[in-house]
Amino acid sequence: MEPGPAQQWGDARRTAARLDAEHVRAIALTWVDNAGIARTKTVPTARLAPAVQRGVGMSPVFDVFTSDDAITASAHLGGPDGDLRLFPDLERVTVLAAQPGWAWAPVDRYDQLGTPHPGCQRQFARRMVDRAADAGLVLEMGFETEWVVTRGPEAGGRPDGPADADDALDHPCAGPAYGMTRVVELSDYLRDVAEALALQDIDVLQLHPEYAPGQFEVSTASADPLRAADELVLVRETVRAVSLRHGLRASFAPSVVAGQVGNGCHLHLSLHRGERSLHRAQDAEWGLDPDAVRFLGGVLEAMPALLAVGCPSPASYLRLGPSVWAGAYQCWGVENREAALRLVTGAPGDPDGGHAEIKPFDAAANPYLAVGAVIAAGLHGLSTGAALPPPVTGDPGVLGVRERARRGIVRLPSSLTESTDRLAESAVLREAMGEVLYGAVIAVRRAEAAHFADSEPEEIAAATRWRY
Known part of the structure; x- marks a missing residue:
């Protein structure tokens, strides 16, 4: 505009x-x-x-x-x-x-x-969408939003209690992961979340309990990348508002309690040329059109640098560990939830089915930066003819070091300092963002890393819990 x-x-x-x-x-x-x-x-x-x-x-x-x-x-x-x-x-x-x-x-x-x-992140996302269109690509994106609810202070909760205690946060329900118990105990709350989103024309695909105590997830329908980023902002603030009206407090922080499963914000994307899905190529391996292979190859290649965009907090790396379905290794797999890049094949016969999911990203990420950076990395892969290595099956975290090395499976950065170093080396993302935006992102990441350099995990989780 x-x-x-x-x-x-x-x-x-x-x-x-x-x-x-x-x-x-x-x-x-x-x-x-x-x-x-x-x-x-x-x-x-x-x-x-x-x-x-x-x-x-x-x-x-x-x-x-x-x-x-x-x-x-x-x-x-x-x-x-x-x-x-x-x-x-x-x-x-x-x-x-x-x-x-x-x-x-x-x-x-x-x-x-x-x-x-030049530092406007929303306009950066729009420029990358336009670049994709110039390359003949139409992208759709969607997010999974995870959050943890606790009882607010006015309800007698202890939202700022010690993060290293199992009962540090006063959760409104203690039901099993993905359990119907949570839906029953918070049915009024979840109904109001669903209703508020519907009234705001947010197309909800799923709304359900997640793994960690008091954790829920909402998945929204795919849209053009700029709209998807807008909707993610709106979804978060709507959940926050509904939570407050129910005497609850919502945290979207990557690590709400150190040592527990954190909140992800997985990014889903699909590629099209006109009306044709590039995830439904007949007779192609994995169903991927060669251009989809190149695009996703570029995303996978850039994943260490992309972490500084999609996992931008020191708390992000408390969540991003092996064997917790966070995508801690630079690999991809078909329906493999441990891979950083998951290929979702979709139902057979569904011409619009099939897409890819970026697992490591979390809700501390600026969604406009996230969608723009992913598109930039994918377009670079498209232009350079990037390839995808063989897909990984199973959990790479349980493989020995030598076996991972033999297969070329590399651990993604395990700290914000490391991922920021990789971003600082990325000529692709630097050119895409431009000097002003790129420099500001690097400066903020360096400052965040320095601030928490001597902090214990519990201190990091407590300090960031209510910032997101």
Whole structure:
């Protein structure tokens, strides 16, 4: 969306009038920073049209905020100088079902002269979608969102208790993993989550209990990558709002309790040329069209660097271990949930079935950075003719070191410092992001790693638990 075109004034006035008729009095305008935190400026509904025409001011320093609100600096960003304008995307304005009187819209960021801000993550994602289109590819993406709910302080819960105790968090139910017990005990809560998402036109595929205590997951239908990233932001904040209305508190942190299974945010993607799925090539091995092989080969090749985008917190590496279905090894497999890249074959005969899943990513990731970086890596693989090695079956974590070496199975980075080093070496992602955005991401990752360098796992989990 171009900033403030005159013809949008009328559309914004009509949207504001519709919102006012629905008793919406304020609109949250959100962007997601490089630490993965959703930040906001809010405007009264009556000010929507001026916001669309002239934008809403904010400082560019937010691009170098860390998750604990400390401020670092890059070569291009940092300090008190400068200003940007936030322009809401009118097409994405959504009335918030769990926050009466409120609406939401994502923003694109520009400078005061109307030039796109080179650090805008949402515009980075859009540029990568456009690059894919120029290569004749249409991508669809979708996310699985995992979270843990606890009783809030007002309900007598202990959300900030010691993270190393088994009962540190007061969960509203103690049912088995994936157990119907959790659905029964929290049926009103889950119904309200489903209803709120439906009212906001979020197409939910599944909503169910997960593995860890108090953990749930919602999977949403695939969409174009930019919309998928928008919807992920909206899903998280909707779950958070519904949780609060039920006296609960939701954490999307990668590691809620150190030593327990953490929250992932798996990214699913499918590739098409026009209406033709590249996951349904007749007589092709694994059903993959050669272009799909090259694209996914590029993603797998870039996975160590992509971890600094999709696993951006020191807490991410408390979750990213072997043999917990997090995808700790740089390998791929057909329906293998231990592989970093899982090929989902889909039902036979389904012409739209089949896609790939990136397992390591978690909810600390900025979704716009995630989808943009994955597309950039895949397009590089497409242009260079990347290949996929033989698929891995079973759990690579139980293989001996020599056997993994023989098969070429490499452990992915096990710390934020290591993955950031790999990102710093990636000419592909540097070119795709541009110097300003790339430099800010590196600076934030270095600052996060340094801040927690001497922290124990329990301290890291406790410090990040309620930041996401």
